[in-house]
Amino acid sequence: MHILAVEPYYGGSHRSFLDNVVQRSRHDWTLVTGPARHWKWRMRSSSLALAEQATERLRSRAENGAPEIDLVFCTDMLDVPQWLGLMQCSPLIAPNPTKASPNSLLATNTPVVTYFHENQWTYPTAPRAREDFHYGYTNLLTALASNAIWFNSRFHQDTFWDASQNFLRRMPDSVPAHRIDAAIKRSLVVPPGFNGASELADARPNRSAGTDSPLVIGWVSRWEPDKRPDQFARILESLHQQGVPFELILLGARPQKPPPELEVIRERYREQIRHDGFAGDDYHERLAEMDVVVSTADHEFFGIAVCEAIWAGAIPVVPNRLSYPELVPSTSQYDSRNEAVQLITKIARQDSKTRDNRWRQCRDQIADFRTSHLVPIMDDLLDNVLVPNQ
Template sequence: MSVLLIEAFHGGSHKQLMDLLQEELQDDCVLYTLPAKKWHWKARTAALYFMQTVPASANYRILFASSVLNLAELTALRPDLGKLKKVLYFHENQLAYPVQKCQERDFQYGYNQILSWFMPEHKLAHLEKVIGVKRNGDAYHPEGLPGQQKSSALMKNSNTHCESGLCEAQPGLYTTQHEGLPSPLTVPVRLNTSEASESANPCQEEDKEHLTFNLSHILSGPDYQQRPLHIAWPHRWEHDKDPETFFKVLLKLKEKDLPFHVSVLGEAFTEIPDIFSEAKKVLGSSVLHWGYLPSKDDYFRALCMADVVISTAKHEFFGVAMVEAVYCGCYPLCPKALVYPEIFPAEYLYSTPEQLFKRLQNFCKRPDTVRKHLYKGETAGFSWAALGSKFRSLLAAEPREDL
């Protein structure tokens, strides 16, 4: 077992990434995890837990972890692991993560991230020499990168491999291949919950009847091109995805008596923003699906049946859900901010909620224009087929004496 994989929050995209790497590396890795609960507690204490549970081994060469783990603490507690080549994946930047309430930010989590990739002066000099970074005060930035937006850059150094924010990483290594996705017009739709996974979100048990598709009136309805616009929102039910803006736009469409259907997908946790229950009541019959789908096949079916996919996120390093939806044939509408301008052509970006409303208003009036549209961007570069060899190479590299 030459690769040690550690994930302190084994759920969502964190789990998808680690499971994918474990599948690819097979017998050459070992994975240690903690459940995807109480994120803040894991960020503070995971190092102590893994210090005790990860056995010592002379076979480890590489340690791969997400930045939920305080890597500095772990390597201090376990000097044997400190000697390994380390790859640290940043799913988010805790120094820029939106604060939910008007309160002072807890800087501990951002501080943990800084400690986990901080390097001594001699290694920074080596980094500057090898990969061409320039010093800006006490900080280092890759040449030609505009701040924290260049998520497509691959920044390599001896100890860390970071995604955006504090340093940059190649996006998409938690995307999956979707070859052979079924056509939304031919797939058999499951109309009961008897086969639902036991991993279904307990916070949404009251909505179990919404874990299936309400499609009987669609499959037997008017001509496909004339059906109401189908809007998908496939994001976590949390404040950083800004569900308030999304639902305000939908409610405005409803007030204008514009026809549309909506599928609100994504996982919910203990605290669900009030806007979800409020919007569900008002949207009424416009809702086709409401809630988390534990089955990946059902999730992709939902995306294949949608016409438009929306993001209203306030914090996004890549946005795997948006790219997956585009791959399934959805027309994307994203904020002209964060990482989105790097991934999506300008015609798929909006600057204000008013612009988003106007775009959807036009689509509601002419849904056929969206259904006939061919996406003008590229998604192939984000697939595992394109990125897999890069990460296999990264995790197979032999440590060097100068690292």
């Protein structure tokens, strides 16, 4: 198939996901993308710029004799109804068309698949920010306008539709027009996949273990409020008070102004930090140094970085909620901060063989989430959108 991918926020996990799919897919992809900044403006205003960009790309394809586009693949950052309307709006997109009008470049019945990395119904608002239902409703209209709706986890799928239905109950008008039951039937769970260094897939690197060896604790999440770095700092403080020796590898994207918790961790455990910051080409090597990867997130729709750390050799210690129960065994989940401390302390005192067996159980549970395994499945699902029940 010939697929037009439209990604308003081409950066971070959105970019990694799309690049991995395009690289491994058997289909032919044409990309239309926007910069990864100012996410609210991406959702609010990118439709016009991306419609212009798509028109130019499609016109270039047509002039070079390339086949017509069979399917549009976009993500939740796009206002799909708005973008589709603009693609058919000649005065805005091509006021002086040369050889072909926009109407002939993208057929009005071209199917649309939307991939939901996140959604604005349940994405935590920033501290002191006022909730704006416009963005969640934009996500809902995008889903209703899509032929297929893909969510990256069961948790995400369930919470999105629950929140959408709750919002519709509050609407004073036009509720029957939102054919949400039909949209739910068009939705399914398609994990985004993760890349793991192949040389780390079969054998966990040998590491010393036991009470005398520092446990290497890793952090791979964004240093943002929804990932709760304050809870991570409290866990480290409890481990320190209990005399558990540890070292730290601190990865994850940081805002321009680092959170106070990161500054506290840097100051308090300065001599125990192995790495702090962007890893670059040695990212997987840094992951391979971790004995444990910790998440304290209040919000997680999938958990690509945690999967990457597990595949590299880390034992996960994660909350028993959100998307994590779909990824890791119950033995790696905790209910409270105290339980997290107990779990990490137990791992610190285990011998290498016990740790290795525990890690292998976690690795095996995420094996089918590797990108190399998932992309052929995605290709088949895309085929089925174009030709249902083939």
